[in-house]
Amino acid sequence: MSSDTRPATPMSRQIAEHRSLLDRALGLPKFILVVLSVALIGFVICQILIGYLVVSGQLDGKWYDVRDFGNAMVSLTDAINRSQMDSRIVSTLTYLIPALLGATGIVSVVGGWLLIGPWAERRLLAKFQIRQGPNRTGPFGLLQSLADALKLMQKEIIIPRGADRFLYFVPPIAVFIPAILGWAPIPWSPKMSYADLDVGVLFVIAISSLGVLAVFMAGWASNNHYSLLGAMRTIAMMISYEIPISVSLLAVVLLTGSTKLSEIVMWQSEQGVWLIMLIPFAALAFLFASTAEINRTPNDIGEAESEIVAGFYTEYSGMKAGLFMAVELGNAILVGALMSTFFLGGYTFFGLETWIPGYLILATKIGLVYFLFVWIRATLPRFRLDQLMGFAWKFLIPVSIVLMFLTAIESSILVRWDVPSFLSLGLIALVNITAAVGLTFVWMRVLFRDNDLSAPPTPILTRKMGGLQAAKVLRG
């Protein structure tokens, strides 16, 4: 009987009829499958050819070496310099063209991410939550971000009465500035970074402080208690967590001996080690503090949806709110890029960057860090504000500073000591890890000596009913 075998309830039917991705992929029309497989084979053949060219050294430095767009840029500027134009025009062009092309590149990277980012995040979050994300707008829901953007753009802009006109319009734009400027010093390939500043690290730290201003303006100008409350919380959190970021980056600078981002990446590549293996505590502190900087869970108390609606951007409607939400995503990959550059080796991968373009490696790392962010968002509830602040000021900052001193000592030893690098670096890694773990345990004991850190109590099972007397008997 079909009623015996067919699952009875709609939910069980849905679970039984669910097809895996492979099933659905193999179910596509034959024509599409043929075309895709031909394209795949052709792609592999091309890669092998390019690999051969790379190995035989025929590609290095040429302008068509796509592993590094900097080569093309250098060829272009050389061509302009050699041309017979007026020297002022030449100098303007050699400055302007790389600047424009690079800026277009960065903005298209960020903009492109903002197109598929929301889709990716929502589908990933849904996977963690046993449901499907957007899957209706366009194939696999790919047009969802576009639909959202169009919806937000056509909404009525409602400006609250009493809002400060100028200060109300500035924040959605102002909050985007650090999200795009922060990409400037990041090296994508040996010759490919937009503005390889000598003080790159300082630039990064300074840029991360700009976001605070936009949040402040948004909260104040909205003329709304929710917004003000959200803005205050967010500002307190953001400025508190700038210090662990700075201290972690200081540890990085001490070890690598330079504040120039491309040199940091070079150091990691030459030593054949990633900084996360040497100074893990600084890396993790940087990661955690960055989630606070960009207002992501578990540190999104400023926009705690269940408590204060949307925090500092409550009163923004339409695309203004859309910009705030978009910038959260843009900041997330910026932090991913910074994390990869400083601690995960940037565009290098122990020599693989001669074969595969460095920017692809960097993009993969950014994707991995972003995946980590979404994973944390899906699993952890958010911290309360005083718990957040306590964590920053009482734990992260003291421990980071102590470990940074340790790193300073180690880096001076590293320069003077003349032993094979795996020995010295291995020793440094070992010392750092033990110091980090030991210090954490000791400091937690000290900080929480008044608190009850024991395991949470399990409830009691009983069969005798009663009131206060019975409760006393139960408690023993």
Next chain:
Amino acid sequence: MTTSTEPYVLNIGPQHPSTHGVFRLRVVMDGEKIKDLDMIVGYLHRSMEKLAEERTFTQNIPFTDRADYLAAMTGNLGLAIAVERLAGVEVPERAEYLRVIFSELQRIASHAMANGTLISDAGAWQTPLLYMFREREKILDLFEMTCGARLTTNYMRIGGVAFDPPLEFWPALQELVDELPDRIDEYHELLVSNEVFLARTRGVGVISPEDAINASLTGPALRGSGIPWDLRKADPYSVYDRMDFDVVVGKSGDVYDRFMVRMSELYQSVKIIKQAISQIPSGAHKTDIPLALRPDEGEIYSRIESPRGEIGFFLVSDGGPSPYRFHLRAPSLINLSLLNELGRDAALSDAIVTLGSLDIVVGEIDR
């Protein structure tokens, strides 16, 4: 020069993303600390008690669906039991067992929702909520199979239940009951040792046992403070006296204890359902009563244990087909008696989490 601060008023609700319903909190805050907390209800007031005076007792059963809409089965059951006690109607055994099965299924669904929304209030972006909804979906599908509705079931009748479940119900129920303990273990593991969750809920919203009793708290709010009082064991109704189960009691009365009481009650509900499935006899699923039952003149206050606490029905009959007075003692409203004391001098986030742990349903508060 000292900075002067002044308290400001913050309105939380009546529309807010926290899933409690149309419930408004007017909070006077000084920085992040609450100085005064005032709740304003009545946005969902539908004058249920007045309307009930114009309808027969059976026609009043759908009202109880809409009162506590997350635990419709127990609401229906409470009214049915009250009228049966008043009018002296006998209920066949099969109906009693069916009532127990559906009440416990409803308890699982309601506790899953309550705990899930508590964690969402604490900020976990609905992941635990959606995990628990997986089981709740299956339970609601079972309800739909039996009585046609998922939420406002209108299933209990005076003298029994409305329909006998169809043949497909029993294998589906057996399958659900077999996999539930593993799933509840899964939720347990995910949540119980999550440090962020513990930090948000331990030591927050503590209610002492004396306060709890004096403020007429019942249900998991009372049991979380250490008082072992459950109407299914203390004042058994239906066939609960034949069921073998434990009552879960917390230790310190904070949010975490109330949460754990609800979590552990899920296991007990599964136990009860298993026993009911094995003991259920065949027979009629309701007794025949007159179209408009006319109980003798008199009054009764009868109560049962809903997932939120003691839901009581005070019925006064004047011998006619409709009640002279119909009062629904709503556990959600009375569990809020201590809200002001709990909220004072707490952080706003703590007040929200405490409110979530008291598990309110605004339909019940406002009726």
Next chain:
Amino acid sequence: MRTPTQLSGISVSEVLGKSVPDIVTAVTDEWIEVASDRVVETLQWLLDSDEFDAAQLSNLTAVDRHTHIEVIYHLQSLDLNHQLVVKTRTHGMDPAVVQSAYPVYKGALLQEREVYDLMGVRFEGHPDLRRLFLWDGFPGHPLRKDFLAMPGRITSGLEGFPFEDKDKPIRPINQENVETGVAYVVTGETDENRPETDLSEDRG
């Protein structure tokens, strides 16, 4: 109807009458009745007594009896697992005043507000007596029997049900249990306790 765990009003009144004489004004098998200005005394005595140990106020409601309003307290003891019912009545419909049970039971806080809102009974000694469900300035008290009854009738209730047996008596609800038959007059009372709602404060 007395449920099995409900104590008989007669036995309660005997014990109570021995300790506090002349407090019980009426007794039946199900409940005892006390005067509206001696409610706190009664409830406190029942709470403190070892025999009754009325630790929890289960339910506080009111019933409109046309000439007066009855306020009913359902008390229960968790340790001794029994319930008692205490009733009191107001001296008239207008003004209907009863002592508040808040000094004895904190659980009476919201339930008395509800009774005030829907029945119009003022509770003396309640710290914050204002309307709970309806808004400040709502005309009248809806749960009263003479508030907007169905057209053609003075009070609420079904006389009979359309498809019942023909031999069932029609309940003469407008003749036997309506004693005064005077329609309710709106007095336009407002809540004095509630502070003025200053909208300039409420932002957000």
